[in-house]
Amino acid sequence: MNPEFQRNLMLELSIHRLIAMPVILLLVFVATGALAGEDAVTHVATGVLWLLLVLWGSRLAAETVLGEVVGRTWDAQRMSSIGPWAMSWGKLFGSTVFIWYGALWCVPGYFWSGQKSVADLAEIALLGLFTHAIALFLSLMVLRVRPGGMRFQVTLVHVLALSAALLYQAGLQQIVTLPSWAVVRWYGVAIDGAVFRLASEVIFLAWAIIGLYRLMRLELQFRPGIYTRLVFVLFVAAYAGGLPDTVHSVARWFVAFGATVLVTYVAAFVEPKGFGRLRRWGYYLKTRDLARALTTAPTWVVSGSIAVLLGVVTIALWSTMDARDAIDAAPGLSVFFDIRYPKLAPFIIAISLFLTRDIGIIYFFTLDGRAKRGHLTSLVYLGVLYILTPLILSAFNLDRLVPIAVPSPYGDPALVILPALIQAGLVALLIAWRWRRLERTGLGSVPAG
Amino acid sequence: MITVDGLLFDYPTVRALHGVSFTVETETITALVGPNGAGKTTLLRCLAALETPLSGKITVDDVDVAERPRAAHRRIGFLQDFFGLYDDLSVRRCLRHHAAAHDVPRAERPQRIAITAERLGLTERLDQKTGQLSRGFRQRVAIGQAIIHGPKVLMLDEPAAGLDPEARQELSNLLLTLRAEGMTIIVSSHILVELEDYSSHMMILDRGRVKENRAIAATTIASGRRLKAVLSAPDARLGELLAATEGVSRLAIEEQMARFDFSGDAARQALLLKILIEAGLAISHFGEERQTMQDVYLERLHAE
Numbered sequence: 001m002n003p004e005f006q007r008n009l010m011l012e013l014s015i016h017r018l019i020a021m022p023v024i025l026l027l028v029f030v031a032t033g034a035l036a037g038e039d040a041v042t043h044v045a046t047g048v049l050w051l052l053l054v055l056w057g058s059r060l061a062a063e064t065v066l067g068e069v070v071g072r073t074w075d076a077q078r079m080s081s082i083g084p085w086a087m088s089w090g091k092l093f094g095s096t097v098f099i100w101y102g103a104l105w106c107v108p109g110y111f112w113s114g115q116k117s118v119a120d121l122a123e124i125a126l127l128g129l130f131t132h133a134i135a136l137f138l139s140l141m142v143l144r145v146r147p148g149g150m151r152f153q154v155t156l157v158h159v160l161a162l163s164a165a166l167l168y169q170a171g172l173q174q175i176v177t178l179p180s181w182a183v184v185r186w187y188g189v190a191i192d193g194a195v196f197r198l199a200s201e202v203i204f205l206a207w208a209i210i211g212l213y214r215l216m217r218l219e220l221q222f223r224p225g226i227y228t229r230l231v232f233v234l235f236v237a238a239y240a241g242g243l244p245d246t247v248h249s250v251a252r253w254f255v256a257f258g259a260t261v262l263v264t265y266v267a268a269f270v271e272p273k274g275f276g277r278l279r280r281w282g283y284y285l286k287t288r289d290l291a292r293a294l295t296t297a298p299t300w301v302v303s304g305s306i307a308v309l310l311g312v313v314t315i316a317l318w319s320t321m322d323a324r325d326a327i328d329a330a331p332g333l334s335v336f337f338d339i340r341y342p343k344l345a346p347f348i349i350a351i352s353l354f355l356t357r358d359i360g361i362i363y364f365f366t367l368d369g370r371a372k373r374g375h376l377t378s379l380v381y382l383g384v385l386y387i388l389t390p391l392i393l394s395a396f397n398l399d400r401l402v403p404i405a406v407p408s409p410y411g412d413p414a415l416v417i418l419p420a421l422i423q424a425g426l427v428a429l430l431i432a433w434r435w436r437r438l439e440r441t442g443l444g445s446v447p448a449g
Numbered sequence: 450m451i452t453v454d455g456l457l458f459d460y461p462t463v464r465a466l467h468g469v470s471f472t473v474e475t476e477t478i479t480a481l482v483g484p485n486g487a488g489k490t491t492l493l494r495c496l497a498a499l500e501t502p503l504s505g506k507i508t509v510d511d512v513d514v515a516e517r518p519r520a521a522h523r524r525i526g527f528l529q530d531f532f533g534l535y536d537d538l539s540v541r542r543c544l545r546h547h548a549a550a551h552d553v554p555r556a557e558r559p560q561r562i563a564i565t566a567e568r569l570g571l572t573e574r575l576d577q578k579t580g581q582l583s584r585g586f587r588q589r590v591a592i593g594q595a596i597i598h599g600p601k602v603l604m605l606d607e608p609a610a611g612l613d614p615e616a617r618q619e620l621s622n623l624l625l626t627l628r629a630e631g632m633t634i635i636v637s638s639h640i641l642v643e644l645e646d647y648s649s650h651m652m653i654l655d656r657g658r659v660k661e662n663r664a665i666a667a668t669t670i671a672s673g674r675r676l677k678a679v680l681s682a683p684d685a686r687l688g689e690l691l692a693a694t695e696g697v698s699r700l701a702i703e704e705q706m707a708r709f710d711f712s713g714d715a716a717r718q719a720l721l722l723k724i725l726i727e728a729g730l731a732i733s734h735f736g737e738e739r740q741t742m743q744d745v746y747l748e749r750l751h752a753e
Binding site: 222 | 523547
């Protein structure tokens, strides 16, 4: 048996717990049935399943690795012969085994009134597993970024995992319940909404587990690879690009571009940063160790490069009149593609430049390794730039200057692009200044070769 | 057994290791010493493939640690300065988990657990939860976890911290036994007197650079046998006689005591003593003054 799973079994499944869980659940269901009827039993069982699988399970998954770091047992685990896959599933299912045991006892109550189907149960189980995988994935991510104390990290991971689960479910719910999406048209292919939702859940769960496995590999000191990140970014672009209900591809390329920009922002925030890592990456580039340079490149470099490529393709397609004629069919996107506002190219260029500026801001505040304070400071400044500045400009009737602060599909192209370019350049100068300061703090030059 | 070449390690704003290079021979016990912040723990963590250096190469038993970290882990046991145990598991379950986690064949595990517990004086406590053990016994369990898979290299960071004198002596005996069985051991500690009991080599690390890495016996030989002569009362003739004697160097006189390097053999040492006595000097002590590890450490540390 997987030693990590076995260890969790020994810790999680005591005789007391094995007896207490079904007894308490039985008492809850009997009391509910006696006081409120059969339907209430199903409602309560559904609620308990949510509490166990989503709320409590994600907390346990968030704590499993971070708790080992606090308990100073994680390094011994890292030095064991347990492989990354065995460690991943051993922790994913081992840390939550008691939760799954409890969920099993909820099943009779769940089906008691006959209102729920096996598919409904599978959906909750999938959501629970997805939340656990995301929580474990985020805990490994947080371990690399180390934003503050361990208690804060566990809570942060728990909140983020729950948010991800709720957003994910709400997003899928939105897709399949909009009137026009009852049948989802993905790249024009009609797919039943329920089937699309289930398939999406399974695929995103698979990606969560792949991400977890990749981070576990890094924790166990395996060499990182580039393909997982590359394929994930391409998958996100392809998945999102299929969603616009349009006949013309330019809308798909634009949505794919937007999705990769979002991935780039997320990556820039959650990936480990700091002077040392950038130096190491620079060292590999300088010594032309391309294999290591590619594998140690930050993920935002991978996703950002793909975003730029997608932006270039979108601009190229947009430059043809045929595309402009057909674009209005994409609901919600016509604002960007309306023939009356043919400013898509400056808009995409501005988004790319603002993205560069924002990554620069995040790095400026985190280069010295102060992850917690640096990220929060970046968020504050980005809030000022994206929310306060446009509000102030609008308040003084200077709406035409709003493109200075936010990428805009309207307005003079020069006003859309130039300010973004200047801001990106200024942030680059700030980064260079901080880089030189850090170099003077005691680090010698990296030897060549 | 261990080869390190050009190891460079950076923390965000501090370089911890500056191109460290050294070798550690098989079946030796190397005392890794140095002041606080010298980079000892960072070096041990790099050797254990727990940290990735900026550049440089580490091989353990011919395994490139960066290329094959898991293969390296199978060959290494590592006890950190601040370690943890699974407090809710018994000693037996802790040892069993580590044996399983290090791929010890299932059939061998009970025997390995019994032998390890016996060696560390844990047999009576195998079924006790580790959370209920004293600091000393927890230390023993942690050492047991580090050696249960029979690593070729064992690295211990401050292993004697928190141990009582008897347990320290047992630790010393255990390390000597493991070495005799073929294990290569590196011990980082501030307690030089203890290291002297079992170390065969000493490596001094200072501000991320190796200042000294040599066999401890060789240290004594290279600087000659250091002799000490003590008189019952100060006598100026002691210095004069010694200074005129062939083979005497680095002579230091402190009141009625003289310290000096002597390159002659045992017969010439006896002859020297005879000369001093025949000269009428009231010798109360005459013998070899072994240079302690602490002497060497301080001497090398302050050499530059």
